[in-house]
Amino acid sequence: MNVQGNYQEIRKKITAICERTGRNTEDVKVIAVTKYVSIERAKEAIDVGVQHLGENRDEGLNSKYQEIGEKAIWHFIGSLQTRKVKTIIDKVEYIHSLDRLSLAQEINKRASRPIKCFLQVNVSGEESKHGCSPDEVEGLVTEMEPLSNIEIVGLMTMAPFTDNKEHIRTCFKQLKVLQQKVQALQLSKAPCQELSMGMSNDYEIAIEEGATFIRIGTSLVGNENGGV
Numbered sequence: 738m739n740v741q742g743n744y745q746e747i748r749k750k751i752t753a754i755c756e757r758t759g760r761n762t763e764d765v766k767v768i769a770v771t772k773y774v775s776i777e778r779a780k781e782a783i784d785v786g787v788q789h790l791g792e793n794r795d796e797g798l799n800s801k802y803q804e805i806g807e808k809a810i811w812h813f814i815g816s817l818q819t820r821k822v823k824t825i826i827d828k829v830e831y832i833h834s835l836d837r838l839s840l841a842q843e844i845n846k847r848a849s850r851p852i853k854c855f856l857q858v859n860v861s862g863e864e865s866k867h868g869c870s871p872d873e874v875e876g877l878v879t880e881m882e883p884l885s886n887i888e889i890v891g892l893m894t895m896a897p898f899t900d901n902k903e904h905i906r907t908c909f910k911q912l913k914v915l916q917q918k919v920q921a922l923q924l925s926k927a928p929c930q931e932l933s934m935g936m937s938n939d940y941e942i943a944i945e946e947g948a949t950f951i952r953i954g955t956s957l958v959g960n961e962n963g964g965v
């Protein structure tokens with residue numbers, strides 16, 4: 738595992754795709770997903786220049802935050818139980834897994850500052866996936882508008898479990914269409930300028946389709962539980 742080499746490889750791909758599609762490389766940010774790896778490995782990512790770290794469990798976030806703290810910008814990317822909000826809220830800048838009003842209300846209540854949230858959408862419709870359904874998006878965003886500590890910075894999705902690249906691409910395109918619908922509502926608390934999509938296996942497609950945050954675990958920091 739060579740985090741530096743992996744990061745250079747990913748940056749090269751970002752640059753190439755951005756040149757080809759007329760996007761700015763600065764508009765594609767890399768989140769190192771450290772859920773499968775040690776604190777040491779997460780620190781390595783910071784040392785090679787990654788600014789954003791993502792965790793999907795409160796335990797993982799808290800233990801890594803204790804060591805790394807403000808050296809990273811923290812993203813919570815996993816499904817979030819309402820009762821866990823208070824354990825992470827002071828540490829995270831972004832939550833990618835907002836999918837229901839009750840969770841937004843709890844975040845709003847516990848936060849001492851506005852939290853940048855992504856509404857997670859289950860575009861693929863797979864049962865195993867979290868997220869609201871595509872037809873709930875506009876209603877939820879509108880209902881969240883009065884919550885002063887909730888800022889809907891964008892939408893997040895996870896691609897379906899498939900090798901069918903065109904199916905994956907279709908899901909990412911659908912998220913972009915939903916983003917445009919939210920933007921058209923012109924809500925002051927929902928600028929919705931970001932798209933969080935793309936993981937190790939599909940981030941290149943995601944960038945082609947407009948991702949602004951890609952969430953990469955295995956291909957960047959590896960998987961100490963048996964993967965790379």
Ligand SMILES: *Cc1c(COP(=O)(O)O)cnc(C)c1O
Nearest residue numbers: 770793814936937952953954955
């Ligand atoms: C684990 C995870 C990732 C990263 O997955 P890799 O395939 O290892 O890159 C990204 N997003 C979410 C929500 C995850 O849970």
